[in-house]
Amino acid sequence: MDICKPTLCIDERIARENIRIMAAKAARLRVQFRPHFKTHQSVEVGMWFRQAGVTAITVSSVSMARQFADAGWNDITIAFPLNIRETEEVSALAARIKLNVLFDSPEQAAALAKVLKQAAGFFIKVDTGYHRAGVLPGDRETMEAILSVAAAGPLDFRGFLTHAGQTYMAESPEAVLQVSRESRARLEGLKEVYSGRFPGLITSTGDTPSCSIDDDFSGADEIRPGNFVYYDLMQLRLGSCRFGQIAAAVICPVVSVYPSRNQALIYGGAVHLSKEYQMHPDGSKIYGLAVPFTGGRWRLPEGEDYMVSLSQEHGMMRAGSRWAASLSPGDLVAVIPVHSCLAADLLKETVTFLAQ
Amino acid sequence: MDICKPTLCIDERIARENIRIMAAKAARLRVQFRPHFKTHQSVEVGMWFRQAGVTAITVSSVSMARQFADAGWNDITIAFPLNIRETEEVSALAARIKLNVLFDSPEQAAALAKVLKQAAGFFIKVDTGYHRAGVLPGDRETMEAILSVAAAGPLDFRGFLTHAGQTYMAESPEAVLQVSRESRARLEGLKEVYSGRFPGLITSTGDTPSCSIDDDFSGADEIRPGNFVYYDLMQLRLGSCRFGQIAAAVICPVVSVYPSRNQALIYGGAVHLSKEYQMHPDGSKIYGLAVPFTGGRWRLPEGEDYMVSLSQEHGMMRAGSRWAASLSPGDLVAVIPVHSCLAADLLKETVTFLAQ
Numbered sequence: 075m076d077i078c079k080p081t082l083c084i085d086e087r088i089a090r091e092n093i094r095i096m097a098a099k100a101a102r103l104r105v106q107f108r109p110h111f112k113t114h115q116s117v118e119v120g121m122w123f124r125q126a127g128v129t130a131i132t133v134s135s136v137s138m139a140r141q142f143a144d145a146g147w148n149d150i151t152i153a154f155p156l157n158i159r160e161t162e163e164v165s166a167l168a169a170r171i172k173l174n175v176l177f178d179s180p181e182q183a184a185a186l187a188k189v190l191k192q193a194a195g196f197f198i199k200v201d202t203g204y205h206r207a208g209v210l211p212g213d214r215e216t217m218e219a220i221l222s223v224a225a226a227g228p229l230d231f232r233g234f235l236t237h238a239g240q241t242y243m244a245e246s247p248e249a250v251l252q253v254s255r256e257s258r259a260r261l262e263g264l265k266e267v268y269s270g271r272f273p274g275l276i277t278s279t280g281d282t283p284s285c286s287i288d289d290d291f292s293g294a295d296e297i298r299p300g301n302f303v304y305y306d307l308m309q310l311r312l313g314s315c316r317f318g319q320i321a322a323a324v325i326c327p328v329v330s331v332y333p334s335r336n337q338a339l340i341y342g343g344a345v346h347l348s349k350e351y352q353m354h355p356d357g358s359k360i361y362g363l364a365v366p367f368t369g370g371r372w373r374l375p376e377g378e379d380y381m382v383s384l385s386q387e388h389g390m391m392r393a394g395s396r397w398a399a400s401l402s403p404g405d406l407v408a409v410i411p412v413h414s415c416l417a418a419d420l421l422k423e424t425v426t427f428l429a430q
Numbered sequence: 431m432d433i434c435k436p437t438l439c440i441d442e443r444i445a446r447e448n449i450r451i452m453a454a455k456a457a458r459l460r461v462q463f464r465p466h467f468k469t470h471q472s473v474e475v476g477m478w479f480r481q482a483g484v485t486a487i488t489v490s491s492v493s494m495a496r497q498f499a500d501a502g503w504n505d506i507t508i509a510f511p512l513n514i515r516e517t518e519e520v521s522a523l524a525a526r527i528k529l530n531v532l533f534d535s536p537e538q539a540a541a542l543a544k545v546l547k548q549a550a551g552f553f554i555k556v557d558t559g560y561h562r563a564g565v566l567p568g569d570r571e572t573m574e575a576i577l578s579v580a581a582a583g584p585l586d587f588r589g590f591l592t593h594a595g596q597t598y599m600a601e602s603p604e605a606v607l608q609v610s611r612e613s614r615a616r617l618e619g620l621k622e623v624y625s626g627r628f629p630g631l632i633t634s635t636g637d638t639p640s641c642s643i644d645d646d647f648s649g650a651d652e653i654r655p656g657n658f659v660y661y662d663l664m665q666l667r668l669g670s671c672r673f674g675q676i677a678a679a680v681i682c683p684v685v686s687v688y689p690s691r692n693q694a695l696i697y698g699g700a701v702h703l704s705k706e707y708q709m710h711p712d713g714s715k716i717y718g719l720a721v722p723f724t725g726g727r728w729r730l731p732e733g734e735d736y737m738v739s740l741s742q743e744h745g746m747m748r749a750g751s752r753w754a755a756s757l758s759p760g761d762l763v764a765v766i767p768v769h770s771c772l773a774a775d776l777l778k779e780t781v782t783f784l785a786q
Contacts, residue, residue: 078515079493112742134743137435154743157697158760159434159683178686181759206744207686207695239741327515330534330563339563341513345775349705385595386468386771387490387510388562403537404514415742419701420776 077406080346081325082421083372084114085428088321089303090122096285096302097126103291108132108151108278110300113415115422117145119303132298136160136167143171151278152176153237153298155199155207158185168194174232178208180219187227196224197235197278200264202257204239211260233276233295234264241283247313254284258293286314306414307352307363323372323408324362324417325426326389328401337382338401340364342389342409348416349384358382362409364391364398370428372408381409433762436702437681438777439728441784445475445659445677449482452641452658459647464488464507464634466656469771471778473501475659488654492516492523499527507634508532509593509654511555511563514541524550530588534564536575543583552580553591553634556620558613560595567616589632589651590617590624597639603669610640614649642670662770663708663719679728679764680718680773681782682745684757693738694757696720698745698765704772705740714738718765720747720754726784728764737765 093109100107109123112134120142123131130149133139139150140163151174156164164186167173174195177183183196198217201208209216221231238257244250261277269275280297286309291297304322305315326342342362351359362381366373377395384390391407393399401407411417418425449465456463465479468490476498479487486505489495495506496519507530512520520542523529530551533539539552554573557564565572577587594613600606617633625631636653642665647653660678661671682698698718707715718737722729733751740746747763749755757763767773774781 078519079491079513135435154697155685155695157434157683157685163434179759182686185760205691206739206741206746210690327513329511329513330538334566335561337561339511341510344704344706344772348700349772350700383562385562386775390562403535404541416700416705419742 077325077426078327080342080421080424082418082425083323083325083408083428084119084304084425085321085371086122087428088319089119090126092302092305092319092321093123093126093128096299097128099285100297103289105291105294106130106276106296108296108298109303110134110153110298111142112138113300113303114418115141116425117142118427120145120147132300136163139167139173143167148172150174151197151235151298153235155179156182156186158182161186161189164194165190165192168192176235177220177224179216180223183220183224183229184226187224187229190227190229193228193230195230195232197232200234200236200261202236202238202260203253204237206237206239208236211264231272231275233278234261235278236261238279238281238284241281242308242312244283244312247287250283250287250312254288255290257284258291262293282309283312283314287312301415304414304418307360307410307412308350311352317374320410322414322418323365323367323410324421325367325372325406325408328403328405328407330403331393331401333399336393336399338391338393338398340381340389340391340407340409341387342381343387344384345386346417346420347381347384347389347409347411348413348420350411350413350416352412354380360412361389362411364407364409366397367406367408372410433681433782434683436698436777436780438774438781439679439681439764439784440475440660440781441677441727442478443784444675446478446482448658448661448675448677449479449484452655453482453484455641456653459645461647461650462486462632462652464652464654465659466490466509466654467498468494469656469659470774471497472781473497474783476501476503488656492519495523495529499523504528506530507553507591507654509591511535512538512542514538517542517545520550521546521548524548532591533576533580535572536579539576539580539585540582543580543585546583546585549584549586551586551588553588556590556592556617558592558594558616559609560593562593562595564592567620587628587631589634590620591634592617594635594637594640597637598664598668600639600668603643606639606643606668610644613640614647618649638665639668639670643668657771660770660774663716663766663768664706667708673730676766678770678774679721679723679766680777681723681728681762681764684759684761684763686759687749687757689755692749692755694747694749694754696737696745696747696763696765697743698737699743700740701742702773702776703737703740703745703765703767704769704776706767706769706772708768710736716768717745718767720763720765722753723762723764728766
């Protein structure tokens with residue numbers, strides 16, 4: 075492989091296996107599997123899901139919904155509260171595919187009801203503790219207002235949806251399970267209250283940590299994990315995956331080496347990896363983990379070879395291991411990103427698939 | 431202006447004034463002005479520089495050099511140590527334009543000397559304290575090795591170049607001046623040593639904080655600031671600019687409001703603003719400053735209306751001021767980015783210029 079600049083490499087075998095495992099788990103636990111495509115944003119990776127039997131997907135923007143509708147997906151949930159400045163585009167999409175949107179305020183429902191020509195589904199987005207978006211589980215007044223306003227348009231109430239993103243702050247797999255369980259219980263409680271009036275309601279949940287670690291999805295009718303297709307350092311730390319399940323790395327050229335400070339400069343910066351970081355126990359920041367890249371594959375870590383700072387194009391690597399200390403200008407290193415969704419977004423145009 | 435999703439807006443009048451001021455300062459202090467184009471990466475903004483008399487520019491990657499060569503720029507310095515995996519592309523560029531590259535190791539010089547067909551200039555990149563890239567000022571052995579290896583190819587030694595990026599860590603304008611002065615003194619010392627053997631050598635320096643705050647460039651023959659064309663929150667905090675000199679903002683729709691927690695959800699996340707942050711004195715993180723956007727212009731801040739967290743597409747805004755507390759879904763806010771270079775890179779395809 076002739077890599078000259080930072081290039082996102084996806085290990086197809088690992089990614090397909092991640093998809094297979096999650097699809098099998100959903101089938102075994104009898105939940106609908108509606109994977110989130112915001113992580114890969116790739117029509118080609120989408121095909122791997124399709125080949126694993128997936129027919130319904132999640133995206134995080136109207137543009138992404140259009141991209142995948144154009145690629146032949148016709149059952150899409152936009153898991154982002156409706157942006158009322160995009161109601162025309164949403165309405166056009168609803169005429170083409172089976173579309174679900176999210177409301178967490180009556181203003182959103184009213185704006186869409188006004189312009190929508192063909193039927194669309196909607197979920198009430200519920201805030202089960204992440205406090206990013208959503209109606210609080212006890213705020214029935216807002217829920218009733220949404221339901222009442224939505225009834226003015228061709229909008230079908232599908233159920234309650236949450237993203238328990240607080241699992242990312244969990245400090246142990248047990249804490250992830252705790253959050254996951256509480257979050258599902260809240261949705262289930264709402265479903266019990268409303269399913270008399272709206273038979274067929276479902277509950278939808280499922281961040282990657284919960285879906286990877288938990289083995290009990292009771293209370294959930296649908297899961298929407300996304301990151302698991304690639305995983306990353308964040309998930310490794312949370313216990314969602316093993317190193318061997320990580321399917322994405324950014325391959326970067328070594329530009330210069332500085333043995334006196336045990337560092338190497340790589341071509342790979344904030345515009346390739348993003349500035350997402352995690353904390354090293356010693357209090358320093360980690361912007362990625364550098365591992366060998368030989369024979370067209372990345373390998374197990376040799377030691378504590380971290381990206382310690384990033385500027386726009388430059389990445390500074392702490393060369394702690396013997397392997398890292400032996401690097402020369404022109405060599406390649408694989409950087410496992412802290413957050414693969416952001417690296418994949420930044421490097422959409424340079425993605426390379428490692429053959430199976 | 432019909433903005434439906436996060437859009438980078440550039441205030442042309444302010445950006446042109448920033449260019450005019452810096453060009454005038456360079457002329458007054460008798461240094462060559464070779465602005466860094468990595469901030470805007472825009473052919474159109476490049477024209478504003480050309481109209482201000484600029485003929486020589488700086489970029490941070492080979493791809494950017496090619497982009498601007500294609501747009502008619504023919505005197506370009508790639509201010510990133512030579513990536514020896516790109517020597518063929520560099521060589522092709524050197525055949526088209528007056529090109530300068532950077533070396534901080536003899537391996538780089540040897541690799542380019544081997545393939546280069548037409549003349550190119552080179553600088554020795556000097557590490558004057560930032561410890562990102564460069565040869566230490568006292569490491570004459572490496573410098574001699576570079577000079578000796580470079581002599582094998584059509585490579586002309588242009589001088590010594592540094593980026594005193596440690597100014598970004600400075601805690602006061604005085605500290606910026608101190609770093610700037612020391613950095614220039616180191617380059618000047620090297621020039622004195624080598625200019626007997628290499629007449630016509632120059633020294634090149636100039637990060638935005640130094641160039642904005644300092645009024646004495648003695649010791650420097652050339653300055654290469656980039657960020658000043660837009661400025662941002664980081665520069666505002668350093669004292670490099672006033673609020674009214676900031677020329678870039680990301681205009682974002684308000685999606686939902688949560689009065690009970692004084693927050694608003696905007697469509698504008700890490701894939702639009704980057705995860706660059708700065709610390710609020712209260713210990714929280716700031717990912718951008720939200721200000722009103724009315725009549726097609728952003729306005730002065732109303733209060734402490736900060737972006738307090740970002741996920742991929744979601745931005746959470748602390749709505750502290752009366753203006754922010756009155757926002758509704760569908761309104762627009764302008765977010766002043768922490769680091770305009772990264773936001774501009776992310777939103778290259780949605781840039782809108784506010785007319786003068």
